[in-house]
Amino acid sequence: MALALVGNPEVAILDELTTGLDPQARRETWGLIERVRDRGVTILLVTHFMDEAERLCDRVMLIDAGRVIAEGSPADLAARVSQQTVRFRTTTPVPAGLLEALPGVAAVVVDGGHYEVRGADVAVDVVLALNGVGIRPERLTAEQGSLEEAFVSLVRPVEV
Numbered sequence: 001m002a003l004a005l006v007g008n009p010e011v012a013i014l015d016e017l018t019t020g021l022d023p024q025a026r027r028e029t030w031g032l033i034e035r036v037r038d039r040g041v042t043i044l045l046v047t048h049f050m051d052e053a054e055r056l057c058d059r060v061m062l063i064d065a066g067r068v069i070a071e072g073s074p075a076d077l078a079a080r081v082s083q084q085t086v087r088f089r090t091t092t093p094v095p096a097g098l099l100e101a102l103p104g105v106a107a108v109v110v111d112g113g114h115y116e117v118r119g120a121d122v123a124v125d126v127v128l129a130l131n132g133v134g135i136r137p138e139r140l141t142a143e144q145g146s147l148e149e150a151f152v153s154l155v156r157p158v159e160v
Contacts (some may be wrong), residue, residue: 050148064155082145088137
């Protein structure tokens, strides 16, 4: 990395910089990259680690077999192909069909008092619907789709 930054370049190309590093060294390297970027250096980062791209990149190009298959911000690419997942539990049963009727809901899985709702931007609607019938969800979590999910869904499977 030091060689890439000699002479204060406007653009630095970093190819697989964190491959083989342990988690602590990886995060320290990320911090260094962020400081360099914050100084105004444009960084072209080549990586196979989607969590790294999500944290460090403003724009991402997903490449499959030498072709660009998608580009945009990490959040935009993740949202394009993945869904939110809302998980919670209740001591009171949720009325049948309440969650399934919400806009954007693709699936509802119920296991006893544990619920999982998947769909496009459903977290707020789930909470409002539950509140509307007097149910307070416990241990509520909401997860947004990831860049890794987008990559896996967009690239062709590897033939074995």
